[in-house]
Amino acid sequence: MARPKNEERRQSIIDSAIRLIAREGLSAATAAIAKEAGVPNGSLFTYFATKAELLNTLYLEVKQELISFVEDGLSDAGGEHEQLLHLWTRWTHWGAANPEKRQMLAQLSVSDEVLETTREAVLAAAQGPVNLVQRVARQGALRNQDPALAGALVESLADTATDFMSRDPEQAEQICLATFEFLWNALR
Amino acid sequence: MARPKNEERRQSIIDSAIRLIAREGLSAATAAIAKEAGVPNGSLFTYFATKAELLNTLYLEVKQELISFVEDGLSDAGGEHEQLLHLWTRWTHWGAANPEKRQMLAQLSVSDEVLETTREAVLAAAQGPVNLVQRVARQGALRNQDPALAGALVESLADTATDFMSRDPEQAEQICLATFEFLWNALR
Amino acid sequence: MARPKNEERRQSIIDSAIRLIAREGLSAATAAIAKEAGVPNGSLFTYFATKAELLNTLYLEVKQELISFVEDGLSDAGGEHEQLLHLWTRWTHWGAANPEKRQMLAQLSVSDEVLETTREAVLAAAQGPVNLVQRVARQGALRNQDPALAGALVESLADTATDFMSRDPEQAEQICLATFEFLWNALR
Amino acid sequence: MARPKNEERRQSIIDSAIRLIAREGLSAATAAIAKEAGVPNGSLFTYFATKAELLNTLYLEVKQELISFVEDGLSDAGGEHEQLLHLWTRWTHWGAANPEKRQMLAQLSVSDEVLETTREAVLAAAQGPVNLVQRVARQGALRNQDPALAGALVESLADTATDFMSRDPEQAEQICLATFEFLWNALR
DNA sequence: CATGAATGAGTCTTCATTCAT
DNA sequence: AATGAATGAAGACTCATTCAT
Numbered sequence: 001m002a003r004p005k006n007e008e009r010r011q012s013i014i015d016s017a018i019r020l021i022a023r024e025g026l027s028a029a030t031a032a033i034a035k036e037a038g039v040p041n042g043s044l045f046t047y048f049a050t051k052a053e054l055l056n057t058l059y060l061e062v063k064q065e066l067i068s069f070v071e072d073g074l075s076d077a078g079g080e081h082e083q084l085l086h087l088w089t090r091w092t093h094w095g096a097a098n099p100e101k102r103q104m105l106a107q108l109s110v111s112d113e114v115l116e117t118t119r120e121a122v123l124a125a126a127q128g129p130v131n132l133v134q135r136v137a138r139q140g141a142l143r144n145q146d147p148a149l150a151g152a153l154v155e156s157l158a159d160t161a162t163d164f165m166s167r168d169p170e171q172a173e174q175i176c177l178a179t180f181e182f183l184w185n186a187l188r
Numbered sequence: 189m190a191r192p193k194n195e196e197r198r199q200s201i202i203d204s205a206i207r208l209i210a211r212e213g214l215s216a217a218t219a220a221i222a223k224e225a226g227v228p229n230g231s232l233f234t235y236f237a238t239k240a241e242l243l244n245t246l247y248l249e250v251k252q253e254l255i256s257f258v259e260d261g262l263s264d265a266g267g268e269h270e271q272l273l274h275l276w277t278r279w280t281h282w283g284a285a286n287p288e289k290r291q292m293l294a295q296l297s298v299s300d301e302v303l304e305t306t307r308e309a310v311l312a313a314a315q316g317p318v319n320l321v322q323r324v325a326r327q328g329a330l331r332n333q334d335p336a337l338a339g340a341l342v343e344s345l346a347d348t349a350t351d352f353m354s355r356d357p358e359q360a361e362q363i364c365l366a367t368f369e370f371l372w373n374a375l376r
Numbered sequence: 377m378a379r380p381k382n383e384e385r386r387q388s389i390i391d392s393a394i395r396l397i398a399r400e401g402l403s404a405a406t407a408a409i410a411k412e413a414g415v416p417n418g419s420l421f422t423y424f425a426t427k428a429e430l431l432n433t434l435y436l437e438v439k440q441e442l443i444s445f446v447e448d449g450l451s452d453a454g455g456e457h458e459q460l461l462h463l464w465t466r467w468t469h470w471g472a473a474n475p476e477k478r479q480m481l482a483q484l485s486v487s488d489e490v491l492e493t494t495r496e497a498v499l500a501a502a503q504g505p506v507n508l509v510q511r512v513a514r515q516g517a518l519r520n521q522d523p524a525l526a527g528a529l530v531e532s533l534a535d536t537a538t539d540f541m542s543r544d545p546e547q548a549e550q551i552c553l554a555t556f557e558f559l560w561n562a563l564r
Numbered sequence: 565m566a567r568p569k570n571e572e573r574r575q576s577i578i579d580s581a582i583r584l585i586a587r588e589g590l591s592a593a594t595a596a597i598a599k600e601a602g603v604p605n606g607s608l609f610t611y612f613a614t615k616a617e618l619l620n621t622l623y624l625e626v627k628q629e630l631i632s633f634v635e636d637g638l639s640d641a642g643g644e645h646e647q648l649l650h651l652w653t654r655w656t657h658w659g660a661a662n663p664e665k666r667q668m669l670a671q672l673s674v675s676d677e678v679l680e681t682t683r684e685a686v687l688a689a690a691q692g693p694v695n696l697v698q699r700v701a702r703q704g705a706l707r708n709q710d711p712a713l714a715g716a717l718v719e720s721l722a723d724t725a726t727d728f729m730s731r732d733p734e735q736a737e738q739i740c741l742a743t744f745e746f747l748w749n750a751l752r
Numbered sequence: 753c754a755t756g757a758a759t760g761a762g763t764c765t766t767c768a769t770t771c772a773t
Numbered sequence: 774a775a776t777g778a779a780t781g782a783a784g785a786c787t788c789a790t791t792c793a794t
Contacts, residue, residue, distance in 0.1 A: 005756095005757070025300065029785085030784080049786095050786080109298075141370040142367075142370055145366050149348075149367075152351070153345055160340045163340070164334065174333070182329040182341065182374045182375070185328070186370045186373050218768060229768095239769090380773085380778085407764085418766085419778085427765090483674055517746040518746055533717055554709050555717070595789085604755050605756065607755065609791085756794100758790100759791085763787075766784080771776100773777100
């Protein structure tokens with residue numbers, strides 16, 4: 001190759017996009033993103049053919065990051081309660097620690113710029129946590145429902161819990177534990 | 189005085205805005221909204237001074253409609269279980285029956301075009317349901333947390349439950365009841 | 377109407393477009409056309425929804441102008457020779473007198489921005505001259521061919537004759553008459 | 565020295581350029597041409613210093629190809645009628661058989677990217693056919709005109725005749741002969 | 753020499769809002 | 774009051790050409 005694509009630049013664009021979208025929403029201009037990344041506006045398009053492609057990449061990669069973070073240290077050894085607590089704790093803490101990424105994801109989640117295939121890829125990557133939730137829920141109120149339902153409910157709860165943890169960092173641990181108990185009671 | 193003469197036109201603009209924003213997101217053009225409403229583009233601004241005002245009105249009025257619908261038939265007479273079930277049923281059914289309004293609200297909920305004052309007005313209007321939820325939750329896992337937390341968690345659950353009911357109308361009743369049980373277990 | 381569209385502005389845009397396209401080809405920028413017309417760039421699009429629409433309008437209206445000019449004074453009274461000479465003279469003189477319009481038409485004639493429907497509309501408008509040519513040609517070499525062929529051949533000859541008349545204005549009359557004789561011999 | 569090593573690549577670029585320009589006009593991107601030719605975009609510029617140079621090369625080489633094809637088999641032996649018929653037949657058939665090259669030439673013919681020197685080179689190369697036409701025309705209607713006029717008129721006729729032959733291949737032979745008769749009558 | 757990433761000016765088009773009628 | 778034409782600053786994306794590798 002004449003000159004390999006600059007991986008740092010790509011990441012720099014992604015980081016700027018996260019920041020700007022968190023701040024200004026999806027209407028953040030590609031030129032503004034490029035500028036914030038210290039890259040000429042035209043160059044953004046050598047890394048992402050369209051704005052939509054950038055948005056899908058953003059969604060996919062940040063979701064994957066969250067999933068990896070959640071799965072890290074998750075062991076089959078412990079009981080379901082312990083495993084779910086691990087998942088819950090890491091999930092909400094990741095969100096509380098990454099407010100811009102969370103805000104960006106919130107925008108993208110309701111956008112139809114994010115393709116169905118992208119959402120499916122995320123779902124596939126989340127298989128581990130999703131399975132855990134379903135195992136916990138298998139005898140609870142949702143026992144006869146679409147298995148995806150439990151996962152979706154947990155996700156929405158995690159999101160809301162994280163919101164409150166972000167807003168009131170001093171209470172974060174308490175909120176995390178209380179909402180976990182709320183969740184545990186709900187699922188079983 | 190506050191409201192211009194033609195109430196029908198105003199409503200027609202609101203209806204079109206709901207439809208278009210559900211379909212195209214917040215980037216729906218005011219001219220397109222006016223056209224769909226059968227109103228000259230300039231006239232939209234005699235009803236709503238700015239696009240942001242239209243958006244805030246949309247958010248406020250539709251949320252109020254939802255709240256009214258939920259409260260309709262809600263009586264202090266019944267027990268907490270009965271009352272919460274009533275709330276849950278009507279909430280989710282309203283959403284399932286009004287997909288465009290739900291989609292529009294989803295867009296607006298993450299937008300910073302919706303002012304804090306507007307959100308507060310909605311919260312104030314929702315006092316009844318919110319109080320009910322807090323009463324149910326007063327001895328549960330959330331007993332020592334910010335009272336708003338319980339409300340927010342319930343809202344996010346309702347939203348997700350409605351999603352699934354919309355997608356699978358034949359199972360809607362089952363989903364409604366199962367998620368209610370899920371909620372009840374969580375709150376208590 | 378609140379404010380009627382300004383017909384003068386429309387014409388001014390068309391005139392500028394003719395001039396610029398003659399000078400720079402179809403790649404002439406809409407902003408440059410607007411500027412030359414003394415109109416804000418955005419306003420061009422209140423008169424022509426897209427550049428393609430402007431181009432089609434240009435083609436249609438200038439062709440119609442040429443046709444009108446050619447037909448002006450054309451009378452059924454005279455013989456075929458006299459009528460065809462009238463047509464030929466006015467056709468070539470219009471072209472020689474309107475070099476920018478001719479150059480613009482030359483660009484558009486080979487462009488696929490000009491829609492088939494536009495070309496058909498021009499053909500329909502040219503019925504009078506086309507019929508005359510076909511009448512003259514009815515016993516000549518083209519007698520058994522697609523009637524459109526005669527028309528097309530005459531058009532291409534007229535175009536070339538006009539070229540030479542433009543380039544050498546002093547010989548214009550001679551060229552006009554000589555090429556008419558050439559044409560007359562060919563058709564009969 | 566003048567030509568870089570890889571003659572095949574050069575030709576491949578030319579072929580792709582013909583195809584793409586026929587399809588999309590002169591605005592065909594150099595990168596798209598290179599891609600269609602299976603050549604890296606930067607490499608196009610080792611064969612043609614600028615896009616304009618590519619365009620001029622295209623015009624020159626394809627015109628030369630046409631001229632060679634027309635002259636092939638043309639012998640001074642036959643009479644003028646026979647020679648002109650030979651020229652006419654091969655000219656129109658080449659066009660009918662090479663629609664993309666014809667379309668590309670049509671675009672370039674009206675473009676000011678093609679330099680005057682290039683056009684002169686083509687004219688020089690076409691001396692044989694041009695002389696033949698002038699010989700035939702020396703006592704006809706054009707006898708006192710710029711000798712180039714006869715050549716230009718014949719070229720425009722050939723182009724139009726070829727159009728009709730392309731569109732209606734079954735009638736191609738008839739059209740060729742009928743238009744030749746048309747031409748013969750005109751010139752003499 | 754070959755490559756393909758990099759560039760930034762330039763393209764068409766959109767749009768909330770204003771204001772002449 | 775009602776209308777719809779007018780505006781001009783953005784916006785996403787393109788592209789011929791260059792040059793680091």
